[in-house]
Amino acid sequence: MSDASPEKNTALMEKIVSLCKRRGFIFQSAEIYGGLNGCWDYGPLGAELKRNLKEYWWRKNVQEREDILGLDGSILTHQAVLKASGHVGGFSDPMCDCLLSNARLRADQIVPQSGTVYWFTGASHAESGWSVERDYGVLAMAGDDESKVRKTARQYYAQFLADKQISPKTLELTGERTEAMTETTRFNPENGSLLTEARAFNLMFQTRMGASSDESDESSIAYLRPETAQSIFVQFKNVLDSSRVKLPFGIAQIGKSFRNEINPRNFTFRSREFEQMEIEFFCRPEDGLRLTDEWLERRLTFYEEIGIPREHLHVLDIPDGERAFYSAKTYDIEYEFPFGIQELEGVAYRTDYDLGVHQKGSGKSMEYFDEETKEKILPHVVEPSAGCDRTVLALICEAFEEETVTDEKGKEEIRTVLRFSPRIAPIKVGIFPLLKNKPELVEKAREIQKILSPFMTVFYDEAAAIGRRYRRQDEVGTPYCVTVDFDTIGENGEELKDTVTLRERDSMKQERIPIAKLREFLLDRIQ
RNA sequence: GCGGGUAUAGCUUAGUGGUAAAGCCCUAGCCUUCCAAGCUAGUUAUGUGGGUUCGAUUCCCACUACCCGCUCCA
Numbered sequence: 001m002s003d004a005s006p007e008k009n010t011a012l013m014e015k016i017v018s019l020c021k022r023r024g025f026i027f028q029s030a031e032i033y034g035g036l037n038g039c040w041d042y043g044p045l046g047a048e049l050k051r052n053l054k055e056y057w058w059r060k061n062v063q064e065r066e067d068i069l070g071l072d073g074s075i076l077t078h079q080a081v082l083k084a085s086g087h088v089g090g091f092s093d094p095m096c097d098c099l100l101s102n103a104r105l106r107a108d109q110i111v112p113q114s115g116t117v118y119w120f121t122g123a124s125h126a127e128s129g130w131s132v133e134r135d136y137g138v139l140a141m142a143g144d145d146e147s148k149v150r151k152t153a154r155q156y157y158a159q160f161l162a163d164k165q166i167s168p169k170t171l172e173l174t175g176e177r178t179e180a181m182t183e184t185t186r187f188n189p190e191n192g193s194l195l196t197e198a199r200a201f202n203l204m205f206q207t208r209m210g211a212s213s214d215e216s217d218e219s220s221i222a223y224l225r226p227e228t229a230q231s232i233f234v235q236f237k238n239v240l241d242s243s244r245v246k247l248p249f250g251i252a253q254i255g256k257s258f259r260n261e262i263n264p265r266n267f268t269f270r271s272r273e274f275e276q277m278e279i280e281f282f283c284r285p286e287d288g289l290r291l292t293d294e295w296l297e298r299r300l301t302f303y304e305e306i307g308i309p310r311e312h313l314h315v316l317d318i319p320d321g322e323r324a325f326y327s328a329k330t331y332d333i334e335y336e337f338p339f340g341i342q343e344l345e346g347v348a349y350r351t352d353y354d355l356g357v358h359q360k361g362s363g364k365s366m367e368y369f370d371e372e373t374k375e376k377i378l379p380h381v382v383e384p385s386a387g388c389d390r391t392v393l394a395l396i397c398e399a400f401e402e403e404t405v406t407d408e409k410g411k412e413e414i415r416t417v418l419r420f421s422p423r424i425a426p427i428k429v430g431i432f433p434l435l436k437n438k439p440e441l442v443e444k445a446r447e448i449q450k451i452l453s454p455f456m457t458v459f460y461d462e463a464a465a466i467g468r469r470y471r472r473q474d475e476v477g478t479p480y481c482v483t484v485d486f487d488t489i490g491e492n493g494e495e496l497k498d499t500v501t502l503r504e505r506d507s508m509k510q511e512r513i514p515i516a517k518l519r520e521f522l523l524d525r526i527q
Numbered sequence: 528g529c530g531g532g533u534a535u536a537g538c539u540u541a542g543u544g545g546u547a548a549a550g551c552c553c554u555a556g557c558c559u560u561c562c563a564a565g566c567u568a569g570u571u572a573u574g575u576g577g578g579u580u581c582g583a584u585u586c587c588c589a590c591u592a593c594c595c596g597c598u599c600c601a
Contacts, residue, residue: 227601415562466562486560503562
């Protein structure tokens with residue numbers, strides 16, 4: 001996808017989805033039962049790919065740093081945590097629908113209006129005897145005349161007509177009365193039509209804990225966490241007290257989060273169950289903005305290291321007024337997916353908002369005592385929060401390529417190849433005996449499999465012609481293949497004995513390498 | 528959530544109100560000395576549930592899922 005265009009590319013995305021299923025990267029959840037909306041399962045290769053991503057992230061951010069510590073919090077979350085964080089009250093959108101156009105509107109974003117409301121109780125059609133009783137209203141703003149209002153009402157009632165041949169114009173409106181209203185948000189500013197009652201659509205999955213939990217017992221309510229961040233904030237004190245760390249330091253977590261998205265879309269990109277890779281990096285207030293910029297750079301480097309080049313990433317500096325209310329600075333790192341430029345990760349400076357609300361909510365101090373300055377401070381926090389599933393999808397999209405190759409006879413064909421970085425490729429090396437009906441070759445290949453498999457994911461394959469086996473591995477992104485031939489078993493002299501052909505995925509070049517050096521050679525390239 | 532579209536084998540596509548076809552893939556065997564070779568054999572499908580009908584994969588209805596647009600994404 002080196003020539004990725006920002007325009008939508010549905011055909012490309014369909015090919016990628018098809019490959020993911022065919023080769024066992026990603027399946028639809030509960031497919032044999034018709035599928036579960038917005039849920040996906042990772043197949044054998046997808047599981048390897050995702051694991052490689054998570055392990056590399058953990059290695060770079062936890063293992064190789066002494067100032068970041070790991071955490072693995074529970075998914076089931078105490079309701080008090082999410083009340084304090086603002087999710088119970090605020091993690092919802094009041095939505096209402098226009099009764100006329102069915103447009104969906106955010107109730108809290110409707111500009112209040114004033115005018116005269118015309119109420120009706122129903123409509124009838126004298127000729128056919130049809131009638132409907134249903135309350136409806138239209139807001140007439142200054143300048144609207146009555147005929148326009150009645151036309152809107154007739155269009156509304158016409159929706160209930162069984163006979164679509166009847167013109168809305170011939171309907172009689174019943175029960176008309178008027179009412180003056182000021183600053184109302186119950187009507188669609190576009191057309192004056194009455195809206196449905198606002199319904200809160202909370203994006204959190206709620207559950208009840210305990211065997212005896214009954215519907216009326218509010219205290220049994222728990223939630224599936226909508227982000228991994230909260231368990232980090234809630235355990236901030238415990239980590240601090242148990243680990244003897246000093247500011248600045250971070251707590252990292254990889255784990256599942258759940259949001260009841262209204263509209264899951266774009267394959268695994270927006271799912272209801274998803275995995276996050278988050279760091280909360282705590283610091284002194286004066287360092288927050290600087291560290292936000294530093295983290296942005298560090299994260300961009302990370303994406304380059306796993307094979308997503310900087311030129312396919314976009315950094316969005318979210319302007320004042322568009323950031324979440326708690327954030328003093330936010331960068332979005334976006335990737336050019338075939339379906340558009342979409343967010344992979346947010347790097348947000350959350351100030352002391354989170355520790356502040358939990359200090360208030362729990363009544364427990366979240367303060368940090370600085371031994372040098374002898375002062376107590378409430379640390380600020382910088383949060384690089386990456387979507388794991390989104391990054392896996394980006395890795396697959398970035399790696400996908402259909403290459404035209406010409407064989408010796410001049411015949412052109414399409415080679416589908418996933419150009420994964422060796423570091424994250426699900427299978428590191430394919431091991432083939434040149435021929436499967438020669439026991440010496442098979443035996444030697446099995447030996448090599450045994451040597452390498454403790455160190456990396458290997459795939460042994462003896463079926464079909466050697467070229468086909470190479471292509472199979474190309475399609476799943478295996479960077480190297482090793483072939484055992486007659487040289488290996490010493491048929492062509494001592495100097496070639498115990499050497500194998502090493503074939504590289506991208507160049508399709510082959511070189512001769514001693515079996516004894518294979519492990520080191522491969523490990524050098526996949527670390 | 529609204530509107531539009533789609534649903535036949537692992538994939539890509541035929542087709543039919545009366546036994547569902549092909550190519551690729553896959554599996555096994557033979558053969559085969561490095562880039563999807565050949566021969567033989569084989570497995571596998573009408574998304575789910577109703578209705579109409581003697582009979583439905585085909586017609587009708589509902590549901591589900593996916594795709595596109597809108598909406599939404601603290």
